[in-house]
Amino acid sequence: MQNFTNNPINLDELPQYEAVSFLPIHKQYWNVIVINLLIFAVILFIATAITFVSVYQSGEVGVGFYVFILVFVFGFIGFLFWINRIAFKKKGYALREKDLLYRSGILATTTTIIPFNRIQHIAVHEGMLSRMYGLASLEIYTAGGNSSDLSISGLDKEKAYAIKELLMKSLNYANQIHNSSVVESQENDITESTKPDLES
Amino acid sequence: MIPETKFDKPQRQSAVGIVIMFADTLQKFLRASWAPLAIMIYRMPAEALWYMIIGMLVVFLIIGVVAYLRYRNFTFFLDESKQEFIVQSGILSKKRLSIGLDKIQQVNINQNVIQKLIGVYSLDVDTAGSGTKEVSIRAITHDSAQILKAKLLEREIVKSEPNSVGQEIEEKQKPIIKISLSSLLKVGVTSNYGRSLAILLAFFFTIYDNIMDFVENEMLSEEQIEQYIVKGTMLGFMTIFVVLFALTFLINLVRTIIRYFDLEIVKQRNSLLISYGLFAKKNTLLNPKKAQIVWYSQNFFQQKMNVLKMKIKQASSQQVKQDGKKNESSVIEIPGANISEKEAILQVIYDKTVEKGKVFNPNYRYVFRGIYFGLLFPIAIVLLIGFFINEEVKSYFPLIGLYVMIVGLLIYFGFRNYRLFVNSDFIIKKRGAWDVEHQIIEPHKIQAITTKQFFWHKRSDVGHIILHTAGGDLSFRFANFSEINKQINYWLYQVESSNKHWM
Numbered sequence: 001m002q003n004f005t006n007n008p009i010n011l012d013e014l015p016q017y018e019a020v021s022f023l024p025i026h027k028q029y030w031n032v033i034v035i036n037l038l039i040f041a042v043i044l045f046i047a048t049a050i051t052f053v054s055v056y057q058s059g060e061v062g063v064g065f066y067v068f069i070l071v072f073v074f075g076f077i078g079f080l081f082w083i084n085r086i087a088f089k090k091k092g093y094a095l096r097e098k099d100l101l102y103r104s105g106i107l108a109t110t111t112t113i114i115p116f117n118r119i120q121h122i123a124v125h126e127g128m129l130s131r132m133y134g135l136a137s138l139e140i141y142t143a144g145g146n147s148s149d150l151s152i153s154g155l156d157k158e159k160a161y162a163i164k165e166l167l168m169k170s171l172n173y174a175n176q177i178h179n180s181s182v183v184e185s186q187e188n189d190i191t192e193s194t195k196p197d198l199e200s
Numbered sequence: 201m202i203p204e205t206k207f208d209k210p211q212r213q214s215a216v217g218i219v220i221m222f223a224d225t226l227q228k229f230l231r232a233s234w235a236p237l238a239i240m241i242y243r244m245p246a247e248a249l250w251y252m253i254i255g256m257l258v259v260f261l262i263i264g265v266v267a268y269l270r271y272r273n274f275t276f277f278l279d280e281s282k283q284e285f286i287v288q289s290g291i292l293s294k295k296r297l298s299i300g301l302d303k304i305q306q307v308n309i310n311q312n313v314i315q316k317l318i319g320v321y322s323l324d325v326d327t328a329g330s331g332t333k334e335v336s337i338r339a340i341t342h343d344s345a346q347i348l349k350a351k352l353l354e355r356e357i358v359k360s361e362p363n364s365v366g367q368e369i370e371e372k373q374k375p376i377i378k379i380s381l382s383s384l385l386k387v388g389v390t391s392n393y394g395r396s397l398a399i400l401l402a403f404f405f406t407i408y409d410n411i412m413d414f415v416e417n418e419m420l421s422e423e424q425i426e427q428y429i430v431k432g433t434m435l436g437f438m439t440i441f442v443v444l445f446a447l448t449f450l451i452n453l454v455r456t457i458i459r460y461f462d463l464e465i466v467k468q469r470n471s472l473l474i475s476y477g478l479f480a481k482k483n484t485l486l487n488p489k490k491a492q493i494v495w496y497s498q499n500f501f502q503q504k505m506n507v508l509k510m511k512i513k514q515a516s517s518q519q520v521k522q523d524g525k526k527n528e529s530s531v532i533e534i535p536g537a538n539i540s541e542k543e544a545i546l547q548v549i550y551d552k553t554v555e556k557g558k559v560f561n562p563n564y565r566y567v568f569r570g571i572y573f574g575l576l577f578p579i580a581i582v583l584l585i586g587f588f589i590n591e592e593v594k595s596y597f598p599l600i601g602l603y604v605m606i607v608g609l610l611i612y613f614g615f616r617n618y619r620l621f622v623n624s625d626f627i628i629k630k631r632g633a634w635d636v637e638h639q640i641i642e643p644h645k646i647q648a649i650t651t652k653q654f655f656w657h658k659r660s661d662v663g664h665i666i667l668h669t670a671g672g673d674l675s676f677r678f679a680n681f682s683e684i685n686k687q688i689n690y691w692l693y694q695v696e697s698s699n700k701h702w703m
Contacts, residue, residue, distance in 0.1 A: 009480070009586070011687075011689070011690055014686075014689040014690060014692075014693050015689060015692075015693075016685070016689055017685070017688065017689055017692065018685050037696050052460040088601070092463045093634060098696040099691075099692060099696060105652070107654055107655060108652050108653060108654040108655070109652070109653050109655070110650060110651070110652045111650065111651045111652075112648060113648060113649045113650075113651075113688075113692060114647075114651070115648070115692060115695045115696045116696070117695070117696060118646070118647045118695065118702075142647045142648050142668065143515060143670040143702070143703075144647035144648050144668030144669060144670060145645050145670075145672075147650075147666070147668055147673055148647055148648035148650065148668035148673075150648075
């Protein structure tokens with residue numbers, strides 16, 4: 001009885017997620033983005049070249065057409081670089097005691113908050129390009145399906161693994177609390193296989 | 201008195217099960233080989249046909265023997281001490297399947313055409329998580345099926361004690377809900393209003409058309425006769441349209457009735473036992489803790505008839521999402537309940553009365569989307585077509601006024617009904633102009649929260665939020681961003697400081 005308290009909760013004194021300062025993703029990840037864009041640009045150029053050749057063979061088109069298309073393609077690629085640069089700068093993540101936040105978006109700032117005790121599982125993924133720069137992406141899965149799963153790319157590899165360790169500890173801790181406090185264990189965990197034993 | 205010990209020793213299916221097994225195997229065989237068989241029959245010279253027939257007979261014989269062996273080797277029983285249902289099968293390679301009773305989510309008793317001829321049923325057992333049924337007993341008598349189903353769903357079989365010989369297996373309480381055929385009809389007729397509306401619109405157009413014709417028709421000149429013929433074919437198309445819509449409407453209605461016939465919900469211990477179906481009776485045991493989102497909706501007509509539609513969304517399995525097929529057992533539909541039955545269900549699921557709390561209204565900008573896509577855009581298109589493409593469309597312009605009125609009303613009521621109600625136990629979202637729906641979730645069911653704010657809304661302090669649960673997302677848009685953020689911080693506090701599990 002001595003430890004029982006029931007103070008009113010002042011909404012204004014709760015930790016505010018909006019006030020969290022977000023850490024940017026690694027600078028070098030921009031290189032990965034650039035390489036991906038260049039690959040796309042190359043494909044686009046090849047397609048344009050093929051169109052040019054076939055149009056040229058059918059004859060009747062003036063120089064203006066080629067110039068226009070070239071300007072358009074260059075402009076489009078330039079636009080893509082610009083947009084991706086802005087998106088890259090706006091990406092950020094933050095780690096609090098009890099949850100993880102991720103922010104992104106150009107026109108709209110989208111913030112996703114995942115409490116640690118709702119994480120289903122975590123994976124660190126090192127893509128081919130990311131690996132070249134010592135980067136990795138942290139993938140966090142929740143029970144809310146694809147819409148609430150988070151993938152933070154462009155993290156320093158060591159940091160990604162460190163965060164994963166930290167989250168795993170919180171996950172296990174949360175699970176332990178749950179297991180000991182739930183009387184009726186109806187753990188129909190979906191990722192655990194419910195397939196019965198097969199004894200041949 | 202129900203014999204309690206009927207299933208505690210391994211037993212086979214009904215003997216006539218051999219026929220079922222035979223039919224099953226034959227069906228599989230035919231499915232696999234109909235193409236090559238057809239080709240062979242087509243190309244075969246007459247004499248070889250005899251060999252063909254003999255070959256088929258041999259195949260049938262083999263299938264028959266296999267069916268017999270399969271029947272002999274298929275046994276099932278209920279292990280009360282371990283609380284498991286055990287099925288053993290296999291001729292050459294033996295397979296033993298044991299399913300914990302608490303993992304069983306659904307037990308269905310079905311009967312296909314062949315089974316009907318013979319007079320047996322099949323019993324399918326479905327566990328949580330995968331989309332396919334785990335166990336399928338193909339030939340079992342009706343009584344045995346009912347008893348077995350009851351035992352499988354009950355989870356805790358009353359152990360046979362000397363002084364409880366006279367007890368029933370379970371104490372069935374009175375059903376919370378019994379949906380009558382008339383309720384199903386009422387709901388079926390008043391939903392899918394989109395289709396009914398389309399029929400009405402089509403009718404309206406044809407009648408309007410004909411009236412205009414009649415009014416304009418002073419003299420029957422050649423041109424007017426031509427026009428009339430053209431309009432006649434238009435009328436023909438319209439009637440086909442109407443008939444099609446009426447057909448889809450009727451088919452949907454009949455499907456709803458067949459699927460949810462005799463829907464009954466019984467409270468069993470702390471769970472809800474829901475059974476429904478005309479031809480294939482389905483049974484689902486719902487543990488209230490597994491409910492993620494409760495949804496119910498009612499429109500004007502349904503209000504007058506005191507029926508509504510209700511859905512209980514449980515955690516949907518990720519595995520099934522990969523398959524691409526929707527997991528039927530993750531959403532439980534209850535069409536045709538009335539208000540008091542809805543309250544009763546809510547009481548069982550949440551163990552407290554669902555109350556609305558603090559209200560969040562949407563910002564007036566909410567109506568913009570409705571105005572753009574519902575009014576401006578379509579009207580602009582109609583005007584363009586009328587002025588530049590097809591002059592005839594101009595005759596429909598007066599209808600635009602009516603359209604603006606109707607859609608305007610819908611937008612207005614949609615805006616007035618769009619609300620988020622929050623108290624410490626519940627989060628309720630209300631929306632809809634004609635079909636007014638409510639979605640209820642509890643704070644500890646939240647898996648993650650997403651907020652979204654467009655940069656042009658920063659100054660007006662407007663933003664959108666999405667609450668993710670294992671049963672789907674609940675979104676609220678055009679909220680007062682500062683106010684809703686305070687609420688989000690509180691929800692995070694609730695989720696992170698409570699040990700309540702979400703399933």
